[in-house]
Amino acid sequence: MENRFIEKLQGFCALSPVEVLTLAEATSRPKSIAPKTDLIREGDRPGAVFVILDGWACRYKILPNGTRQVLAYLMPGDCCDLHIGLLAEMDHNIQVITPALVATVERKAMDEIMDQHRGVAKAMYIAQLVDEGTMRAWITSMGRRTSTERVAHLMCELYLRARNVGLVFEPELKLPLSQLLLADSLGMTPVHVNRVLKVLRLSGAMTLQRGSLHIVDAAKLVHLAGFDDNYLHRRLRKAA
Amino acid sequence: MENRFIEKLQGFCALSPVEVLTLAEATSRPKSIAPKTDLIREGDRPGAVFVILDGWACRYKILPNGTRQVLAYLMPGDCCDLHIGLLAEMDHNIQVITPALVATVERKAMDEIMDQHRGVAKAMYIAQLVDEGTMRAWITSMGRRTSTERVAHLMCELYLRARNVGLVFEPELKLPLSQLLLADSLGMTPVHVNRVLKVLRLSGAMTLQRGSLHIVDAAKLVHLAGFDDNYLHRRLRKAA
DNA sequence: CGCTGGATTGACTCGGATCAAGTCGAGTGG
DNA sequence: CCACTCGACTTGATCCGAGTCAATCCAGCG
Numbered sequence: 001m002e003n004r005f006i007e008k009l010q011g012f013c014a015l016s017p018v019e020v021l022t023l024a025e026a027t028s029r030p031k032s033i034a035p036k037t038d039l040i041r042e043g044d045r046p047g048a049v050f051v052i053l054d055g056w057a058c059r060y061k062i063l064p065n066g067t068r069q070v071l072a073y074l075m076p077g078d079c080c081d082l083h084i085g086l087l088a089e090m091d092h093n094i095q096v097i098t099p100a101l102v103a104t105v106e107r108k109a110m111d112e113i114m115d116q117h118r119g120v121a122k123a124m125y126i127a128q129l130v131d132e133g134t135m136r137a138w139i140t141s142m143g144r145r146t147s148t149e150r151v152a153h154l155m156c157e158l159y160l161r162a163r164n165v166g167l168v169f170e171p172e173l174k175l176p177l178s179q180l181l182l183a184d185s186l187g188m189t190p191v192h193v194n195r196v197l198k199v200l201r202l203s204g205a206m207t208l209q210r211g212s213l214h215i216v217d218a219a220k221l222v223h224l225a226g227f228d229d230n231y232l233h234r235r236l237r238k239a240a
Numbered sequence: 241m242e243n244r245f246i247e248k249l250q251g252f253c254a255l256s257p258v259e260v261l262t263l264a265e266a267t268s269r270p271k272s273i274a275p276k277t278d279l280i281r282e283g284d285r286p287g288a289v290f291v292i293l294d295g296w297a298c299r300y301k302i303l304p305n306g307t308r309q310v311l312a313y314l315m316p317g318d319c320c321d322l323h324i325g326l327l328a329e330m331d332h333n334i335q336v337i338t339p340a341l342v343a344t345v346e347r348k349a350m351d352e353i354m355d356q357h358r359g360v361a362k363a364m365y366i367a368q369l370v371d372e373g374t375m376r377a378w379i380t381s382m383g384r385r386t387s388t389e390r391v392a393h394l395m396c397e398l399y400l401r402a403r404n405v406g407l408v409f410e411p412e413l414k415l416p417l418s419q420l421l422l423a424d425s426l427g428m429t430p431v432h433v434n435r436v437l438k439v440l441r442l443s444g445a446m447t448l449q450r451g452s453l454h455i456v457d458a459a460k461l462v463h464l465a466g467f468d469d470n471y472l473h474r475r476l477r478k479a480a
Numbered sequence: 481c482g483c484t485g486g487a488t489t490g491a492c493t494c495g496g497a498t499c500a501a502g503t504c505g506a507g508t509g510g
Numbered sequence: 511c512c513a514c515t516c517g518a519c520t521t522g523a524t525c526c527g528a529g530t531c532a533a534t535c536c537a538g539c540g
Contacts, residue, residue, distance in 0.1 A: 019493075043470075061380050063384050063385070067380060067384045071380070072378045074313065081369065081372070082368060082475045083366075083368070086362060086366050087366070089473075091470050092376055119382055125326055125328050129323060129327055132321070132372060132375070133331045135372070135375040136299070136311045136375065138379050139379055139382060140309040142382035142383055142427060143309045143382050144303050144427060145303070156309050178519090180518080181521065190519085191495055191496090191497075193518065194520060194521085197376065198520085198521095226303060230282070233328065233329075276483085331496060387528070419487065420486075429529055431488085431528090431530080432527090433491085434490090439486085439488095440488095481536105482539105484514085484539090484540105485529090485538095485540085488534080490531105490532090490533085491532090491533105494531075495527095495529105496526095498525075499521085500521100501520100501521085501523105502520080502522100503518105504534105505517095505519100506515105507514100507515085508513105508516105509526075510513085510514100
C-alpha cells in the first residue's frame with residue numbers, strides 16, 4: 001500500500017528522495033488497531049506522534065454531563081499534533097473509528113527528522129496550519145450555520161480532504177461514520193442528522209448511505225453549504 | 241509598560257536574559273491601532289507576526305449570508321500564528337477591538353530568533369498548542385453546552401487567561417467586549433446574550449457590566465460552566 | 481441637550497431536541 | 511435455511527430553548 005502520509009506532505013511541499021525515504025522508514029512499522037480503541041486519553045502524558053496510515057480516527061472530548069463532542073476527523077495520511085510532547089497532559093482523546101493502521105514516531109525521532117530535513121518540517125507546519133484552519137471552520141459552522149448547511153459543509157470538507165489523499169473513487173467516497181458520530185461532531189442529535197441527510201438526499205445534492213458518500217450535484221452542495229475551500233490551503237505560497 | 245508578551249512566554253518556559261532582551265528589542269517599536277481596524281483580512285497574503293502588547297483584538301470570519309463568527313480573542317501578550325507565512329492566504333480576519341499597541345515582527349526576524357533561541361521557540365510552540373486547545377474548547381462549547389454554560393465557560397477562560405498575564409485587578413477584569421461581539425463569538429443573538437448575563441447576575445455567580453467582569457462566586461461559576469482549565473495547560477511538563 | 485450605540489425587556493415564532501415506535505440489515509446459532 | 515438478535519437507521523408527535531421583531535432605556539458625548 002502506498003504511504004498516504006508522505007503523499008499528503010508532498011502535496012504541501014516538494015520532498016527530496018532522501019526525505020521521502022526517511023519518512024517511509026519512520027512509519028514502516030505500523031500497528032493494527034481495533035475500532036473504538038483510544039490511541040491516547042485526556043490527562044495522559046503525550047509522547048509519540050501518531051500517523052494514521054489507514055482507517056479513520058477522531059479527536060473528541062467528553063463533557064461533565066456525559067455528552068461527547070467530536071473535534072476533528074483523522075483520515076489516512078493525517079497525523080496528530082507535532083509539538084504535543086511539550087505539554088504535560090492531553091486535553092482531549094483520540095479514538096480509532098475503523099480498523100486502522102497506525103505508525104508511532106517517537107518524539108525524539110520526529111525532532112531529528114525535522115531538524116535534518118527542512119522540507120519535512122515545512123510540510124508538517126503547513127499540515128498543522130491546515131488543521132487549525134479546519135478547527136476555525138468548525139467553530140464557524142457550529143456558531144453560524146444552520147443544521148443543513150453544517151452537514152453539507154462537513155461533507156464538502158471530508159470529500160475534498162479525502163480526494164487530496166486519493167481516497168475518492170469518483171464519485172463515491174467510503175465514509176465509515178455513523179449518524180451518531182456525525183451528530184456528536186456537528187452539535188446535533190442523531191435523529192436530526194438523519195432528517196437533514198434525508199433533506200439533502202431529496203434535494204439531489206448528495207446521498208450518504210451504507211457508509212458511502214455520493215456527491216450527486218457538487219455545485220448545489222457547495223452552494224447549500226456556503227462552502228469555501230480556502231481554509232484547506234491547497235493554493236500554497238510559491239516562494240519559500 | 242511591562243511587556244506582557246515576554247511575561248506570557250516566560251510563563252511557559254524559562255527564558256535566558258539574552259532571550260528576553262532579544263524579544264524586547266523585536267517588539268520595541270509597536271504601533272498604535274484604532275478600534276475596528278483590521279490587522280489582516282481573509283485572502284491577504286500573510287507576512288509578519290503580530291504581537292498584541294496592549295488592548296484587545298479578535299479573529300473572525302464573515303459568512304456568505306453576512307453573519308460574523310468570532311474565532312478567538314487576543315489579549316495583551318498574545319500573538320498571531322507563527323508559521324502563518326507558509327500559507328498563500330489568510331482564511332480569516334483579525335480585528336482590533338479597543339485602541340491597541342501592536343508590534344509587528346517580520347517573518348525572517350522571527351525565524352532567526354527562534355533558530356538562535358530555543359527557549360523562545362519552545363515557548364512559542366507551547367503558546368500555539370494552548371491556542372489550539374482553546375479552539376477545541378470553543379468547538380466543544382458550541383456543540384454541547386447550553387447557552388448559559390457557554391457564556392459562563394467563556395468568562396472563566398477569559399478571566400484565567402487575563403490573570404495569567406496580570407490583567408486582573410481582583411476581583412475585577414476590564415472586559416471591553418460588547419454583547420454583540422459576545423453573541424458573535426458564542427453563536428447566539430445579542431438579545432439572548434443579554435438574558436443569559438442577567439441569569440448569571442441573578443444567580444450570584446458573576447456580573448458583566450460597563451465593560452467590567454466581576455467574578456462574584458468563582459466556585460459557582462466554574463460549576464455552572466462545567467469548566468476545566470486543563471486546556472490552558474498551565475501545569476507544564478517539567479523535563480525538557 | 482439631543483443624538484447615538486449599546487443594553488434591556490416583552491410578545492411571538494420556529495428549528496431542533498426529546499420521546500417513542502418501528503424498520504432494516506448483517507451476523508449468529510440452531 | 512431460517513429464526514433471533516443487536517446496532518444503526520427512520521419516522522412521527524410533541525415540547526422547549528433560543529431566535530425574531532419591536533419597543534424602550536440609558537450613558538456618554540459632541
